[in-house]
Amino acid sequence: MTAPVPLSPEARFVACDPELCVGCQLCEFACATVKDPHANILKSRIRVARHEPSLMVSVACRGCDDPACVRVCPQEGALTINVDNRLIDVDNDICDGCGWCINVCPFGAVLLDTDTKRVVICDLCAQRDNGAACVEICPKDALEIASIEIITNKANGTAVQALVKELNT
Amino acid sequence: MNGYTGKALIVDLADRNAIEQALAESLLRDYLGGAGLAVRLLYDHLTPGVDALDPDNVIVFSCGLFAGTIVSASAKHAVATKSPLTGMIGDAMAGSFFSHTLKRAGYDAVVIKGKAEVPTYLFIDDSDVFFRNAEAIWGQGCFDTEEFIREELGDEAIRVSSIGPAGENLVRYACISNDRGRQAGRTGPGAVMGSKNLKAIAVRGSGVVSVDNSAAVYQVTRELNTLAQGPATGKYRHPGTNGNVLVLNRLGVFPTRNFQRTEFAKADHISGENIYRHYHDKTVACAACPIACEQIMRVAGAEPHEGARVSLDYETLFALGPCCDIDDIPAIIRAAELCDEFGLDTISTGVTIAWAMEAFEKRLLNAQDGFELRFGDAEAMVAVIPMIAQREGLGALLAEGSRRAAETLGKDSDYFAMHGKGLEFAGYDPRGMKTYALGLAVGTRGACHNRSLAYEPDLQGQVDRHLAEKGRGALAMKQEDIAVTLDSVGVCKFLRGCFSDMYEELAQLYTNVTGWDMNSTELRRAGERISNLKKLFNIREGWTRDLDRLPPRIHEESVPDGPGKNIPFPREELEIMVADYYEARGWTADGRVTQPTLDRLGLADVPS
Numbered sequence: 001m002t003a004p005v006p007l008s009p010e011a012r013f014v015a016c017d018p019e020l021c022v023g024c025q026l027c028e029f030a031c032a033t034v035k036d037p038h039a040n041i042l043k044s045r046i047r048v049a050r051h052e053p054s055l056m057v058s059v060a061c062r063g064c065d066d067p068a069c070v071r072v073c074p075q076e077g078a079l080t081i082n083v084d085n086r087l088i089d090v091d092n093d094i095c096d097g098c099g100w101c102i103n104v105c106p107f108g109a110v111l112l113d114t115d116t117k118r119v120v121i122c123d124l125c126a127q128r129d130n131g132a133a134c135v136e137i138c139p140k141d142a143l144e145i146a147s148i149e150i151i152t153n154k155a156n157g158t159a160v161q162a163l164v165k166e167l168n169t
Numbered sequence: 170m171n172g173y174t175g176k177a178l179i180v181d182l183a184d185r186n187a188i189e190q191a192l193a194e195s196l197l198r199d200y201l202g203g204a205g206l207a208v209r210l211l212y213d214h215l216t217p218g219v220d221a222l223d224p225d226n227v228i229v230f231s232c233g234l235f236a237g238t239i240v241s242a243s244a245k246h247a248v249a250t251k252s253p254l255t256g257m258i259g260d261a262m263a264g265s266f267f268s269h270t271l272k273r274a275g276y277d278a279v280v281i282k283g284k285a286e287v288p289t290y291l292f293i294d295d296s297d298v299f300f301r302n303a304e305a306i307w308g309q310g311c312f313d314t315e316e317f318i319r320e321e322l323g324d325e326a327i328r329v330s331s332i333g334p335a336g337e338n339l340v341r342y343a344c345i346s347n348d349r350g351r352q353a354g355r356t357g358p359g360a361v362m363g364s365k366n367l368k369a370i371a372v373r374g375s376g377v378v379s380v381d382n383s384a385a386v387y388q389v390t391r392e393l394n395t396l397a398q399g400p401a402t403g404k405y406r407h408p409g410t411n412g413n414v415l416v417l418n419r420l421g422v423f424p425t426r427n428f429q430r431t432e433f434a435k436a437d438h439i440s441g442e443n444i445y446r447h448y449h450d451k452t453v454a455c456a457a458c459p460i461a462c463e464q465i466m467r468v469a470g471a472e473p474h475e476g477a478r479v480s481l482d483y484e485t486l487f488a489l490g491p492c493c494d495i496d497d498i499p500a501i502i503r504a505a506e507l508c509d510e511f512g513l514d515t516i517s518t519g520v521t522i523a524w525a526m527e528a529f530e531k532r533l534l535n536a537q538d539g540f541e542l543r544f545g546d547a548e549a550m551v552a553v554i555p556m557i558a559q560r561e562g563l564g565a566l567l568a569e570g571s572r573r574a575a576e577t578l579g580k581d582s583d584y585f586a587m588h589g590k591g592l593e594f595a596g597y598d599p600r601g602m603k604t605y606a607l608g609l610a611v612g613t614r615g616a617c618h619n620r621s622l623a624y625e626p627d628l629q630g631q632v633d634r635h636l637a638e639k640g641r642g643a644l645a646m647k648q649e650d651i652a653v654t655l656d657s658v659g660v661c662k663f664l665r666g667c668f669s670d671m672y673e674e675l676a677q678l679y680t681n682v683t684g685w686d687m688n689s690t691e692l693r694r695a696g697e698r699i700s701n702l703k704k705l706f707n708i709r710e711g712w713t714r715d716l717d718r719l720p721p722r723i724h725e726e727s728v729p730d731g732p733g734k735n736i737p738f739p740r741e742e743l744e745i746m747v748a749d750y751y752e753a754r755g756w757t758a759d760g761r762v763t764q765p766t767l768d769r770l771g772l773a774d775v776p777s
């Protein structure tokens with residue numbers, strides 16, 4: 001899958017394989033369970049897009065090279081690039097929930113927490129012992145923490161396999 | 170409240186009026202949710218004796234109790250109404266995202282009464298309710314209707330339950346479709362919507378379904394999800410329920426040619442494995458489901474019916490395939506797609522067509538305008554589906570279902586009308602599965618495999634499936650109560666193999682989700698209560714003892730093929746088991762619910 005905007009080569013993000021995803025939304029539930037005391041699914045940082053009948057894929061922050069959300073944010077310092085994974089840290093004291101970042105994110109991966117009125121973005125469950133809850137729960141192993149290089153290689157591999165299969169039949 | 174919302178929405182389509190009704194804790198505990206809550210609300214709101222297609226019939230949508238939470242495979246919702254096909258209780262279940270969304274809009278259930286003046290769709294926008302004009306989509310199929318409504322309302326997250334032309338034209342087995350591939354399929358609830366001028370219910374739900382102990386629920390879900398990748402659900406994941414074909418064929422209970430035979434010569438060709446290999450397009454799950462049983466099949470280029478794409482499961486395959494003596498896979502996929510689009514229950518459609526094919530074979534029916542249905546004629550089978558939905562030509566007769574069609578035709582054609590109480594059989598031959606035969610005969614919604622679950626002891630070898638004996642009554646009852654409990658908590662039956670002590674584990678989940686104490690004894694009693702309430706509903710609608718029977722073919726013709734070949738199933742055998750079942754239920758010898766049973770189950774308050 002090629003991204004419509006360049007991703008940072010250093011970024012580590014939750015990547016979904018649409019071949020494996022069945023659109024069950026368990027990743028959203030798991031994220032909500034970890035992030036919200038009432039498991040409110042609207043608090044999930046990952047979103048599943050279901051286009052029935054046959055296209056299902058989930059998306060979270062992918063670590064853009066030059067993130068639009070950071071660029072447009074009018075509150076200096078509310079959004080910063082995390083040094084470890086290149087995803088976006090939100091400073092709840094500075095963010096005022098204006099939502100400009102939500103509008104410009106090409107992946108729809110910035111969401112508003114309607115209780116705190118602050119935006120929320122995937123942080124790979126940095127505080128959690130078992131790592132990202134969505135990856136943990138996904139019943140089809142469709143999710144992994146990956147970089148753009150890993151998923152590009154994988155996509156190429158799949159394309160080659162498909163070609164070989166087609167040549168053999 | 171946790172888990173529940175504690176509210177039902179009561180809609181009157183004639184007055185364009187919607188009010189909220191509070192649901193008491195005691196009611197929710199007693200009827201759980203889903204099917205249980207739906208049947209109780211229907212019972213309370215329906216005037217007995219009204220015709221199923223009269224504006225005074227009531228239709229209830231009810232969320233499974235775990236809907237809106239992470240609990241594994243908990244996406245089911247129930248639809249309950251008086252069935253236009255059976256005249257008895259019509260309770261249907263559907264999966265995917267409708268239930269979760271309705272719960273998040275703030276309702277455990279929606280009760281719909283009256284008839285709209287013009288075609289209408291209901292839009293439940295969280296706490297707001299709108300009655301919207303549906304004239305522009307009246308006549309359209311279920312897929313287009315969903316798309317249209319989402320587009321008109323401008324929100325991809327809106328979930329829609331709708332009817333197609335079959336429901337509009339009051340086909341007695343019209344279904345209600347949601348999320349493209351899922352249906353509240355059986356007993357004709359789509360016709361009830363049609364009779365009310367109700368094209369669809371659209372829901373936007375952006376609220377929270379809060380959970381009392383979300384860490385515990387998460388933990389249990391993880392464990393169930395892990396088990397759900399193991400042998401307990403293996404066949405559902407690959408190749409899907411179509412994997413039944415070879416198993417049932419080997420056991421000689423695979424209904425072929427309208428149950429004239431029980432082996433299919435081309436079983437290898439239409440096996441789940443073969444279909445998966447050549448036509449599989451995508452696997453899809455319902456909300457929060459770790460199994461993902463929905464297998465989308467697609468006919469690729471250069472074949473007839475190119476581009477047909479639909480979720481194909483075993484019952485659909487059996488009904489539109491071998492039951493009509495058809496092995497043409499692309500045609501079966503196309504036929505299934507047409508049923509989904511026009512909003513027809515695939516089982517009743519296929520089995521009613523098979524009845525007509527046999528009537529043609531026996532020269533009881535004659536070609537109409539040059540059109541006839543012959544066993545094995547795939548193109549005629551495909552062609553008749555829109556005719557049924559539109560009630561055109563021969564389709565008008567078949568739209569009534571096999572029981573009424575046979576009554577109209579006469580000439581003893583009821584001998585081979587394969588239904589119980591008017592509901593067409595699913596894809597197992599009861600002659601070689603006698604516990605299941607009992608379940609079909611006594612089933613409150615008619616001959617339904619899914620409500621009875623009594624095929625399980627037969628197929629798993631817990632009993633000698635060719636034997637009719639005492640004890641089967643208690644067994645059929647046990648299976649029925651398991652089914653109704655799952656239908657009420659809204660957990661998919663495909664998960665049941667993952668529980669080691671189902672009632673205990675579900676009771677714990679209940680407590681962790683709602684924060685209310687629940688134990689396995691109380692939960693089990695709730696299941697029994699709901700089973701009895703369905704029976705009370707039927708008695709109120711005029712049920713009589715002679716309805717608990719099977720079609721003559723089952724008793725007159727011995728098992729035709731397979732390991733049980735030539736074993737007979739005399740009517741007396743069934744009678745012994747039915748009596749045994751009534752006794753196990755604590756009913757009278759003629760199948761009526763007794764006062765002590767009502768008292769024991771806390772049903773004494775139910776008006777008769």
Ligand code: SF4
Binds near residue numbers: 016021026057139142
């Ligand atoms: S949990 Fe996995 S399979 Fe389910 S929607 Fe998320 S990514 Fe897809």
